[in-house]
Amino acid sequence: MPDSLAVVSKPSVVGFLSSWWRGGRARPARPALSAGLGIDGLPEGVGHVPVGTPAALLVQDEAHYGAWLPHLLADLLAAGPVFVLAPQPQALDRLLRVPALKQAHEARRLRAWVLPPAAQRQLQQDGLGGLMRELAQVGCTDRDSLCLLDANALLAGATIAQLERLGGQLRRWSAARPRPFALLFPTYLCQEDITGTVRSLGHTFSHVAQLGTASGQPGLTLYRWDADHGAVFNARYGLQAGGAPGERLRYDGSLTQGAVPEMVDAPDQFAVFATQACVARQRGIPSAWTIVESLEAMAAATHGAVGATVLLDAGAPGQFEALASLVHQLRLTRPRTLKIVVRETEGKLRTHSEQALLRLGVSAVAYRELGFSRLLRLLEDIRHQAYAHPVAQDYEQALAHFMPDPVRGYQPPARFVELAQAMLERTQAVGLTHCLARLQLLPRVAHLDALRVCQAARDGDLITADQDGLYVFLFACREPDLELALNHLFRLPLSQLFSSQTSDGTADGIAVMLDRLRGAARQGLPDYLPLLAPQGPRTMPPHTPPAPPADTTQAALPDAASAPAAPPATPRAPSLRLSARPIGRRAPQAGTRTTPSGVDA
Secondary structure, rough: OHHHOOOOOOOOOOHHHHHHHHHHHHHHOOOOEEEEEEEEOOOOOEEEEEEOOOEEEEEEEOHHHHHHHHHHHHHHHHHHHEEEEEHHHHHHHHHOOOOHHHHHHHOOOOEEOOOHHHHHHHHHHHHHHHHHHHHOOOOOOOOEEEEEOHHHHHOOOOOOHHHHHHHHHHHHHHHOOOEEEEEEHHHOOOOHHHHHHEEEHOOHHHHHHEEEOOEEEEEEEEEEEEEEEEEEEEEEEEEEEOOOOOOOOOEEEEEEEOOOOOOOOOOOOOOOOEEEEHHOOOEEEEEEEEEOOOOHHHHOOOOOOOEEEEEEEOOOOOHHHHHHHHHHHHHHHOOOOOOOEEEEEOOOHHHHHHHHHHHOOOOEOOOOOOOOHHHHHHHHHHOEEOOOOOOOOHHHHHHHHHHOOOOOOEHHHHHHHHHHHHHHHHHHHHHOEEEEEEEOOOOOHHHHHHHEEEEEEEEOOOEEEEEOEEEEEEEEOOOOHHHHHHHEEOOOHHHEEEEEEEEEEEEHHHHHHHHHHHHHHHHOOOOHHHHHHHHHOOOOOOOOOOOOOOHHHHOOOOOOOOOOOOOOOOOOOOOOOOOOOOOOOOOOOOEEEEEOOOOOO
16 A cells, blocks of 8 residues: 555645535536345345445454355446455455456456555544545546445544544545445454444444344344335344355345344244144144144254244153254244244143243243133234344253253252252353252151152252251242242141241352351261162162152151151051141242241141
8 A cells, every 4th residue: 555645634624625515516416326235135125235325334254244245346346346445465365266356357347455454543543535535546436336345443443533533524425426335344353342333323324234143044134224115224134045155145035123123024924833732632723824743843844934933842841852952953043033932732841941942042932721712812922023032052052051950859968069059050140040948847857757758850959958957959949939849849748847947049048058058067967868768769770669658658757756767557647638838928028038837736
C-alpha cells in the first residue's frame, strides 16, 4: 500500500461538506444498481445489497465466510465492476483460486487493493479523506461496487467521537455512489464484541445482516434491512447448503422474527409427525398427521422437515436414553423452527429427565394427565415457536449435567457425603435442585430397622446414618415434593419411625448439612453396609432371595432395647396399612428447618 496512507491531511468538516455538496450538484444523477446478496431464493426483495448506504455484513464462522464471499462477489460483479479491499495479500490469493473471480480479475472487472489492519486503525485517527483520495488515484471510481473484506480493525477499539466521525464519512461516501458499498465483519477473528458495536451504530449502518448457524443449521439474520413491503427487523431466514462444495446457499422457506424468535412462515408448519405410541387408543386423530411406527423410524420420516411438529412418546424409563438421543439428533440436524413435543405415555418423567429433554431440544412436555383434546390445543399454541436455547454438540456431555450417579440406597457416611457433593457440583450449572433431609429416629427405633424399610428405587437417592438419625439425599427433588418422596422411600409411615426432620433444598444449606455430617464421620460413625448387604437396596445376587415384605416390615418397630435380629413373626398391625403421613406440617419458606412429630396421641 502507498506510504501516503500513513499520514494524511485533516480537512475541515465545513470544507469537506462543501466539496461533497458541490460535487453532488455538479454531477448528473446516475441510476443506482443493486446487487444480490450471494444467497438464492430470499423472499420479499431482501436478497439484495442496498445502494446509497453502507451495508454491514457479519459472519460468525470461517466456513461460512469462505463459502459465502465468492458468491457475494459474483453477484456484485453481475451489477458491474468491483473494487475489493483486502486485509492481506493472502486473502486475495484465496479469492483468485475461484475460476469465475480469476476471470473477472484478468478482465479488470475485479480489482483489488490491500488495506491492512494497521492502516485501518490509523483511519480512526485520520478519517477517510486520505483513503478516498488514494483509491481515486489507483482507479477506483463511483461506478465500482466497493467491498471491504475485513472491517474489524476499522471500528474495534475506536472512541465514541471516532465512531461518529467515521460513521458520518461512510454515510456520505456511500450516498454519493450509485453502486453498493459492503463492509464485511468476520466476527470470529475479532476479540472484541464487534457485533454489538456494529448493531449499535444505527446512524451509520441502516442495513445490518449476519450469516451464522443455530443448531448446526445456517441462517441469515437481518437485524435491520429493507424489504419490498418496508423495513424488517430481527428476521432470520433459514438456509440450506448445496449438495456439493462451492454451491450457493438457498432459502429453505423458514422465517422467524423477533429478539425471542417466533416462526412467521414455513412450508410445512401445519404438518405433525407422531409416534404410534402417542396416539394409541385415541379417537379423532387428524387425518393430516403422519403416524410413525417407532422412535427409530422418526429421524428418517422427518428428513427435510422445516417447521413441522414432532410428537414423541416418553415410553418406559428404560427408553429414556433412546428418546434423549433422538431429541438431540433432531435438534442439531433440523431448523430451529421444528417443534419437538414429548408426551408421557407409560409413566411420569423424573424432574431431571424432563429438564434434560428441554435442554437437549424439546419444545414442550405433555404430561400424562393432559387429555388428547388439550394436547391438540398445546400443539396449536406452540406452532409459531422457534427453539431459542443453545444446544451442546456433545450429547454425552450435555446429558451428564442432568443425570445422577448410577448408585442408590444406603452408603457409608463418608461415601454419602462424597457422592452427594459430586452430584451437587455437577448439576449446579444447569439449575437442578435437590433436597437433603435429616430424620431424627424415635427412641424405640434402631438404625438398622429404619434402614431395612428404606427402598430407594431411583439412582441418586441416597441414605446414611449418624448417631441418632438418618440422612436422605434426593436427587432432583424439589422442596414441595419432599414429603411425598420421603413417604415413597419408606415402607412404613414416617411417624412410626421418626420424631422430627431437618431439611434443606438450597445449595448452601445442603453444603452446611453435609459439612456437619462429614465432621461426625471423621470422629467415627458405624457402617451398616455389612449388615444390610443380604437385603440391601441394590439388586440381590441370584442365589439370595429377597426378604419377604411382611417380615421386613415387622422388623421396623422393635423396642429400642431389644435386639434387631429375629423379630416375632406376627402379622402386620392394622395401623401399618394406613397411608403414610408427613412427620409434621412443613413451613412454606425455603431453607433449613426442623419440624416436630405430628403424630396424634
